[in-house]
Amino acid sequence: MENLLERLQKGDILVGDGAMGTILIERGLRPGEAPESLNLTRPEVAEEVSRLYLEAGAQIVQTNTFGGSPLKLSFYSLEDRTEEINRNAVLAARSAVDDRAYISASCGPSGRLLKPYGDTEPDDLYRSFRRQMRVLIDAGVDMVCVETMTDLTEATLAVKAAKDVSSSIPVAATMTFEATPRGFYTVMGVSVAEAAEGLECAGADIIGSNCGNGIENMIRIARELKEQTESLLMIQSNAGIPQFLGNRPVYPETPEFMAERAKELVSIGVSIIGGCCGTTPAHIREIRQAVDSVRQKSDN
Amino acid sequence: MMDILADISQHLAQGDHERVSQLTKKALEQHTSPEEILNKALIEGMNVVGTRYRNHEIFLPDVLLAAKAMYAGMDVLRPLFLKGGIPTSGKVVLGTVQGDLHDIGKNLVGIMLKGAGFEVIDLGSNVAPEKFIGVAKQEDAGVIGMSALLTTTMPVMGRVVELLKREGLTHRIKTIIGGAPVSEKFAAEIGADAYGYDSAHAIECIKELMNEV
Numbered sequence: 001m002e003n004l005l006e007r008l009q010k011g012d013i014l015v016g017d018g019a020m021g022t023i024l025i026e027r028g029l030r031p032g033e034a035p036e037s038l039n040l041t042r043p044e045v046a047e048e049v050s051r052l053y054l055e056a057g058a059q060i061v062q063t064n065t066f067g068g069s070p071l072k073l074s075f076y077s078l079e080d081r082t083e084e085i086n087r088n089a090v091l092a093a094r095s096a097v098d099d100r101a102y103i104s105a106s107c108g109p110s111g112r113l114l115k116p117y118g119d120t121e122p123d124d125l126y127r128s129f130r131r132q133m134r135v136l137i138d139a140g141v142d143m144v145c146v147e148t149m150t151d152l153t154e155a156t157l158a159v160k161a162a163k164d165v166s167s168s169i170p171v172a173a174t175m176t177f178e179a180t181p182r183g184f185y186t187v188m189g190v191s192v193a194e195a196a197e198g199l200e201c202a203g204a205d206i207i208g209s210n211c212g213n214g215i216e217n218m219i220r221i222a223r224e225l226k227e228q229t230e231s232l233l234m235i236q237s238n239a240g241i242p243q244f245l246g247n248r249p250v251y252p253e254t255p256e257f258m259a260e261r262a263k264e265l266v267s268i269g270v271s272i273i274g275g276c277c278g279t280t281p282a283h284i285r286e287i288r289q290a291v292d293s294v295r296q297k298s299d300n
Numbered sequence: 301m302m303d304i305l306a307d308i309s310q311h312l313a314q315g316d317h318e319r320v321s322q323l324t325k326k327a328l329e330q331h332t333s334p335e336e337i338l339n340k341a342l343i344e345g346m347n348v349v350g351t352r353y354r355n356h357e358i359f360l361p362d363v364l365l366a367a368k369a370m371y372a373g374m375d376v377l378r379p380l381f382l383k384g385g386i387p388t389s390g391k392v393v394l395g396t397v398q399g400d401l402h403d404i405g406k407n408l409v410g411i412m413l414k415g416a417g418f419e420v421i422d423l424g425s426n427v428a429p430e431k432f433i434g435v436a437k438q439e440d441a442g443v444i445g446m447s448a449l450l451t452t453t454m455p456v457m458g459r460v461v462e463l464l465k466r467e468g469l470t471h472r473i474k475t476i477i478g479g480a481p482v483s484e485k486f487a488a489e490i491g492a493d494a495y496g497y498d499s500a501h502a503i504e505c506i507k508e509l510m511n512e513v
Contacts (some may be wrong), residue, residue: 032426117364180356187404189359242481249454249481 001099004142005170005205008232012049013295015272015288016060016104016236017053018281023062026047030144034076036068039088046089050096050221057058057288060272061101062145063089065136066108071120072126075111083135090139104145104172105136107158114153125154138161143170147210147236148276149290150176150186152195156202162201172206172234172272173199177221179213184221193220196228208234211276214253215261222268229245249279257284263294302331305341306371311353312345315365317372324376334380335387338417342373346415354500360404367411388419390510391441395427397448397456405479406447408499416503431457436473442513443506445496448479457482458490465491474509478502 008014024035027045030228038045046064053061068086070079078085086105093103110128112120133144144162149155151166155173162171175195177184192209199207207229215237222235239251241260262273273291275283304327311319320342327337349366352358378386391414410420422437423431432444444464448454457477463468476494477487487495493502493509496502 113364117361117368184355185356185359187360189361243483 001102001142004102005232008206013266013291014059014102014272015057015284015291016234016272017050017056017058018275018279018284018296019238019277020046020049020062020064020066021108021277022280023052027054034067034073034078036064036066036085036089036134037076037078038137039064039068039071039085039092040081043088043092047092047096047243050093050101050122052259052281053284054097054101056284058274058284059101060104060143060274061093061097061127062104062106062134063093063141064106065089065132065282066106066147067111069107069110069113069128069132071110071125072108080114082131086132086135087139088150090136094140096106102142103140104143105133105141107132107136107144107146107150107162109150110156114151122153122157126161129158130164133158133162133165135181137166137169140273141169143172143206145234146171146173146204148176149173150199152186152188152190156198159199159202159204170205171203172208172210173202173204174210174234176211177209179217184217184224184260191226193228196225196231200231204231206232206234206272208270208272210234210236211238214238214267215240215258218270219264222265222270233269234264234272234274235265235270236272236274237279238276241284242278253278255280255283255286258283259290262287262290266291266294277286301325304332305337305344308337308341309345309348310352312342312366312373313348315362315369317365317369321372321376324373328376331437334377337373338377338386342370342377343417346370346412350415350500350503354498360408363408363411367415369412370415372458374404374480376412386419389417389507390443390513391419391439392443392445392506393421393423393432393436393439393441394425394445395432395447396425397427397446397453397460403509405449405499406445409445409447409478409496409502412499412503413506416507418506428465430461433463433467433469433473437469441473443474443476443509445502445506446475446477446492448482454479454481454486456466457492461491472513474513476502476505476509 050061070082073079146158218235218237239253242249244252308323413420446457474493477492478496484495494505
């Protein structure tokens, strides 16, 4: 396959996939179980998720490794199985998409707080990420995506860990911002400008935002990022904050709603557009069509 | 005398736990009563921190550092309260509901509650309904606080309220819920006594609930 970064640098726009967890739960992930444990017991479930998103039009699919760093896995006493869990996830994604889509290794927060406000040493965090990255990159992913980060130091440690394992692996890093009266900040107090600068310095090739609170906020965040940086941008929005119909969560943003606004992300210059919590293969299908339609217009 | 209390409060808000510890000792040497230090320096300091956090002037790391400073001050005072323990505004059992490991919001409420003088029994994450109720009964707590960030785990909150009703305990154990996907409407639907939309609001609600038990 064509090198991912070269393709994006030429101005191509790629569509990512949507939520993983919801489908895992539908397929029997029990409350209190690590989503990544399915990579040990039923790797075919993650494979199915990747296949569903590929069929919907995703050009990049993410591995089921969001909580696959040993520090995070230790919450479930699964840290000794880090290698198996991460390797199986890449193999599952690969057998679903072969070379019809890029595989992005998902890497989420450790669930620990760094010193001085928490009790975790930066070096322990770095080693935890590095151990996960080593497996993911050796197993042949096309890129790494450090995501849902709120602490800039933690995010930069993960980016560095990936680049130290392989200086040539494309690394994306996306943080989760909240709208406050003072502007967008992560819960740890990182502004969009600080995130852009810090992630770039750490060596990220692609920077951006994921999760959050709906795609309209993401459009504002993407504009701020564009003002701050020349880097390639990535946005994976959730489908808004869920509301409840009885006991059933309903995410407010429909595939059509998100697809319409994805066009605006294209016009801002975002290179990778995908979904997060609450987005489904139906969302990705609509987003792909919307992105293709504006892409064709600009080609003419 | 007020000066040293204001000084403690200020250093607490800056998250300087060493200085808070030193100044608390100094205040005791100057014969300030432990109660006065607790209420007018430590609790007052956390109050300021809570307001600043609510106004988005400071962020989570600042709150965590301030809490560390508050605990440093309380550690100095604790031996002096030995007989009855540190006086409290009431007991609260806190936890993130079963199947949910997102506990930053819940931890924040715990910090603010301690800062407001409550005794907090934190059950951590992934707490079963029976455990919330068992501990609340055993500890004679007035309020159970439940947090969830995942939509899939929210029904657990309803089960806690149901169990309390079944055991006829709703008059002496009140419930409050919170978390990103939780709403006032959801609280009403499951029959929880209150919904805290942020940590500061949760503390206000809990103060009111304590008056009802």
